[in-house]
Amino acid sequence: MEIRVENCDRKHFLETTTRNRVSKMAGLFGSQNIVLSGKVFVGPTCVIRGDLAHVRVGKYSMIRDGTILRPSLKHFNKGVAFVPLTIGEHCLIEENVVVSAAQIGSFVNIGKNAVIGKRAVIKECAVILPDAVLAPDTVVPPFAIFGGAPARPVGKVPDNHQEAITELTTTFYQNTKVEDFGKGK
Amino acid sequence: MKGKDITAKKRFEKCTLYDVERVLYKNGSVAKPLCRLLYCRFCNDLRYYNSDLIQVEVDSHYCMHALDNVPTTEAIMKKNRSRSYWQCPACPSVLTQKQSWVIEENPEKPEEPFQRKTHYMQCPFCHWSTRDLGIPDAPTAGSWPEKENLNQSRINELYEYTKQLSLQQASLSKSKASRKITKVAGKIGGFSPMLLNYSMRDDGSAKKKPIELDNPKTRTLEELDDLPEEYLSEDGLDFWKTTSLKQRFDQPEYQPELTKDLYPRRLTMGVKRSLRCRQCDHNLLKPEFSPSSIKFKMHLIATSFIPEIRLFKPSAFSTDSLSANVFLTVTNPTHSPMNIILLPFCEEENEESYRFPKITGKIMLPADSYEIPAKDTLLDYSCLTKTTENLQPSEDGKIVLPQPNKIAFNCTYQSDGVESSEGAADKWVALRIKHDTLDQKQQSIWISHVVFIKISS
Numbered sequence: 249m250e251i252r253v254e255n256c257d258r259k260h261f262l263e264t265t266t267r268n269r270v271s272k273m274a275g276l277f278g279s280q281n282i283v284l285s286g287k288v289f290v291g292p293t294c295v296i297r298g299d300l301a302h303v304r305v306g307k308y309s310m311i312r313d314g315t316i317l318r319p320s321l322k323h324f325n326k327g328v329a330f331v332p333l334t335i336g337e338h339c340l341i342e343e344n345v346v347v348s349a350a351q352i353g354s355f356v357n358i359g360k361n362a363v364i365g366k367r368a369v370i371k372e373c374a375v376i377l378p379d380a381v382l383a384p385d386t387v388v389p390p391f392a393i394f395g396g397a398p399a400r401p402v403g404k405v406p407d408n409h410q411e412a413i414t415e416l417t418t419t420f421y422q423n424t425k426v427e428d429f430g431k432g433k
Numbered sequence: 434m435k436g437k438d439i440t441a442k443k444r445f446e447k448c449t450l451y452d453v454e455r456v457l458y459k460n461g462s463v464a465k466p467l468c469r470l471l472y473c474r475f476c477n478d479l480r481y482y483n484s485d486l487i488q489v490e491v492d493s494h495y496c497m498h499a500l501d502n503v504p505t506t507e508a509i510m511k512k513n514r515s516r517s518y519w520q521c522p523a524c525p526s527v528l529t530q531k532q533s534w535v536i537e538e539n540p541e542k543p544e545e546p547f548q549r550k551t552h553y554m555q556c557p558f559c560h561w562s563t564r565d566l567g568i569p570d571a572p573t574a575g576s577w578p579e580k581e582n583l584n585q586s587r588i589n590e591l592y593e594y595t596k597q598l599s600l601q602q603a604s605l606s607k608s609k610a611s612r613k614i615t616k617v618a619g620k621i622g623g624f625s626p627m628l629l630n631y632s633m634r635d636d637g638s639a640k641k642k643p644i645e646l647d648n649p650k651t652r653t654l655e656e657l658d659d660l661p662e663e664y665l666s667e668d669g670l671d672f673w674k675t676t677s678l679k680q681r682f683d684q685p686e687y688q689p690e691l692t693k694d695l696y697p698r699r700l701t702m703g704v705k706r707s708l709r710c711r712q713c714d715h716n717l718l719k720p721e722f723s724p725s726s727i728k729f730k731m732h733l734i735a736t737s738f739i740p741e742i743r744l745f746k747p748s749a750f751s752t753d754s755l756s757a758n759v760f761l762t763v764t765n766p767t768h769s770p771m772n773i774i775l776l777p778f779c780e781e782e783n784e785e786s787y788r789f790p791k792i793t794g795k796i797m798l799p800a801d802s803y804e805i806p807a808k809d810t811l812l813d814y815s816c817l818t819k820t821t822e823n824l825q826p827s828e829d830g831k832i833v834l835p836q837p838n839k840i841a842f843n844c845t846y847q848s849d850g851v852e853s854s855e856g857a858a859d860k861w862v863a864l865r866i867k868h869d870t871l872d873q874k875q876q877s878i879w880i881s882h883v884v885f886i887k888i889s890s
Binding site for chain 2: 249250355365371372373381383384385386387389390391392398399400401406407408410411412
């Protein structure tokens with residue numbers, strides 16, 4: 249089916265000079281440590297914890313409503329340190345996801361209500377199914393589908409995933425044009 | 434991939450991206466989404482991954498946690514298991530190495546004991562650890578003993594017997610074609626191709642020393658023991674101490690019944706595979722060697738060659754009416770203009786018709802042929818309009834969308850009125866799409882595909 253259309257209200261969003269569209273209801277803590285690379289969508293009630301460590305989000309990444317991006321910490325002999333969180337380009341993170349990963353590659357799709365464990369590494373073109381719970385320190389290889397609690401490999405992503413999710417994220421961003429805000433509901 | 438879950442896989446097809454299970458392309462005896470099909474541009478036909486016309490070749494093995502390449506010979510020797518990573522026996526997570534310090538007595542200076550670093554493994558999800566099992570801590574990380582399999586000698590015996598059978602078969606078939614197949618089968622099946630070639634030159638040597646198998650130590654059903662009484666008593670069975678079926682199937686060689694017998698197993702390796710058309714022997718899919726790379730050397734996926742039909746939105750059905758509007762879009766994925774014709778589908782009754790969705794009605798299609806402009810990669814994706822009210826069809830029934838390589842049709846669905854009660858919710862139609870494409874000699878040819886579309890929500 250064709251890509252669904254999102255109705256966004258202009259008065260609830262801000263657009264930065266690099267065309268990032270951030271909801272006014274999103275909580276961005278430690279904004280000096282948050283880098284949105286451009287054309288990033290941050291939905292309402294999202295929380296980005298830049299006060300813990302650096303958070304970097306690549307181009308055309310869509311962070312949907314209620315998602316929490318929280319850099320994880322690692323224990324060492326002499327104390328603890330927070331691991332920076334890096335999200336690649338053209339990622340689609342659906343609603344109410346908790347992300348404590350260390351790295352999320354490009355073209356990754358994370359389903360609703362998923363929990364990404366501490367210091368997890370999700371490689372490019374991987375898919376995390378809705379309601380999945382990814383254990384800490386898990387590595388998800390490219391083109392793998394992980395699902396369940398705890399998440400385990402359940403299949404292989406179609407080989408055209410990169411083109412499909414690129415079209416999806418780009419069209420999603422275009423559908424929330426600033427000119428079009430307010431024409432929806 | 435290990436631990437395939439059919440429901441989870443179905444869930445992926447339904448939840449993501451474009452709901453790809455709505456539009457199925459017929460390929461031989463199966464109907465699959467276009468993203469799951471390949472296109473052989475040398476045979477000008479679609480190919481499905483698991484069909485007989487596709488030959489799967491294993492390119493390389495890699496550790497799914499460390500993402501490093503492992504030579505094929507070593508992977509076979511290690512039985513496709515990782516060298517350094519272990520899996521939790523209670524859940525599918527990868528065990529992490531933990532350090533701890535043990536204080537030991539110093540025989541020379543009893544007043545100054547020294548500390549020694551030890552390692553143990555712990556599951557980050559369920560917190561199962563090797564200490565729970567009583568495995569002593571290791572002085573160095575990764576030096577964990579593997580549990581001995583009591584049936585290993587029997588497995589080796591069967592392996593040798595099967596290998597000998599394959600050698601006999603190979604020596605009997607002398608034709609060039611059969612040799613080629615055996616080589617590939619050896620590569621996939623784990624036997625060394627060099628050994629197979631050698632054996633083919635050694636005529637009949639395998640026949641001289643036949644291995645005789647002992648009778649298997651199996652029992653007939655009548656000899657099975659009764660269920661122990663502790664299972665039947667009220668508080669005789671503690672489920673916390675008993676393993677689940679999934680845990681037992683994860684370790685088929687041991688099949689532990691009690692949780693105290695669970696032993697960690699090495700992580701399964703992943704493979705990079707390439708796909709080849711059996712008819713023309715050309716590569717259809719060949720990934721790059723690196724396990725973390727997402728690039729392909731050869732990538733003939735069907736969505737790059739075949740026009741993709743999508744449903745713009747699910748059709749609205751009232752309770753009484755037998756007709757509805759169906760709004761379809763057709764996308765040209767190629768970099769050259771494409772002519773398409775939509776034709777009605779004539780249902781053929783055959784043995785394999787049960788594999789396809791049951792068609793519940795007919796769809797009235799435009800009779801003309803249409804040219805769809807080429808895909809422009811430099812053009813940014815334009816937005817689809819928010820409502821379909823603005824999209825008015827032209828005189829020929831075609832609707833022009835903002836995306837240049839996409840056209841839409843507003844068609845009418847007419848129900849047959851004989852829908853079964855169980856499949857009443859799903860309304861399927863079928864059509865045949867005919868389009869032109871360029872063959873290997875750069876000449877235009879027409880090919881057609883049967884497409885099944887689920888139009889109900």
